[in-house]
Amino acid sequence: MLDVRDLRVSYGAAPAVRGVSFTLEPGQTLGVAGESGCGKSTMALSLLRLLPATAKVSGQVLFNGEDLLTARWERLRAVRWSGASVVFQGAMSALNPVRTIADQLMEPILRHDKVSAKVARARAAELLDSVGVPARRMGSYPHEFSGGQRQRIMIAMALACRPDLIIADEPTTALDVMVQAQILELLSGLIRDQGIAVIMISHDLSVLAHLCERLAVMYGGRIVELGPARQLISEPRHPYTRALAGAFPTIGDPASRRNPSGLAGDPPSLGSLPAGCSFAPRCPEVGAACRTESVELWPAGAGREAACLRVLEGAVDAGDA
Structure with a gap:
């Protein structure tokens, strides 16, 4: 239903989204996770051309085979609401x-x-x-x-207007945990009963694991890991996904509450991205090649992809064996 190809968004010289690609089938749910400033909302809002005029967008957003980035305004207005709609933050x-x-x-x-x-x-x-x-x-x-x-x-x-796709941009932000649970249960029921496809953006991995079949983790304007949501959280391949999953304390485990494994530093400024892997300055597993070489999403298991040289090296070693 939705086929996003090499989506790029920039504000002046600052690249906010850098070559994002993914597909979404009818009735499927995709979660998008990452820290603030990683490009999640910009990516999602660009799908329906809801960004300000200062944003420069390129690539393809094929919705039921029609490229929304080149569609006439009359056609785009018809797709909004009736084809795809947004639950804003x-x-x-x-x-x-x-x-x-x-x-x-x-x-x-x-x-x-x-x-x-x-x-x-x-x-x-x-x-x-x-x-x-x-x-x-x-x-x-x-x-x-x-x-x-x-x-x-x-x-x-x-x-x-009974859309085929809903884009939910952090719909549970600022709600208390009881109300958040009610909203998530409501969304789950609507997805199940009406077969609506959903792209859901959230900082909370537990929310995405509860609601979504697949998860895309973004960092520095790119998807760095993509695959089944529960697998990505329980067995992350990319070091950034591992850091996000470890930042949440485990209920009933006092040790994890007292010593949460967060991540030092901040996401990179999109106006001055480092050479090589954008996560290298914060990565606990960084190697010399990571600071000079960059890698696109690479197969990292059944139905999974990760943009990490360690994953790429592991795949090459396994092939040689």
């Missing part, structure tokens, strides 16, 4: 504070489905009920809802 910022929830839910339905106001209102009520928000509150404004309820409303809006 921070529902209070995404919702219009001076319009009722009913107005905001009905707008995409009226524009894309070309139905009467009565039908659109009935659809909006159905959507609210489906995400656990009472339809009788359709006339309320965003500030009259809790954070968790606003996030549910954002999910309802994303579902308004």
Whole structure:
């Protein structure tokens, strides 16, 4: 359904996304993980050309065979909402504070489905009920809802025109753990019942492992590891994935809580990326070649890929044996 090929995004001289490629089948779920500044949100928003005009985007984004990066604006507007929609990070910022929830839910339905106001209102009520928000509150404004309820409303809006794909940009950020669990259960049910494909961005690997079949780990604007989500977390191949997985304490293990294995330093500035592997300055397994040579995603097991010279060397050694 979605085939992303050599996607590149830059802001002036700073490359924010560098040659990202992946595919997504109908009904499949892909998680995208990485620290802030690694290019996750830029990559996701570029798929529907939602970046500011200052961004320079190249590559291909084939959605059901059609390249959205070269599509005319009329066609792109038709794909948005009805083909693919977005659950933005921070529902209070995404919702219009001076319009009722009913107005905001009905707008995409009226524009894309070309139905009467009565039908659109009935659809909006159905959507609210489906995400656990009472339809009788359709006339309320965003500030009259809790954070968790606003996030549910954002999910309802994303579902308004029955899209094939939802891009969820950190939909559980700033929610408490109980509400986060409810939102994740809601998303899981919608994916299961409606067969919607999802790209979900999060800093929390446990969230992605719970919801997603596959996981893409980004660093320095690139995907550095890609494969089945639970395998990547339990048996990471790339040192960066290993560091991310180790940064989360284990519940019931006091030792891991007292000594979390974090990662020193910060992600590289995209305006001054180091030569070779961009992770080399922070990598605990760095070698001399890592500072001069860079490697693209390389097979790292069944259905898995990693961009690491250590993985490449291991594969070559195994082939020689």
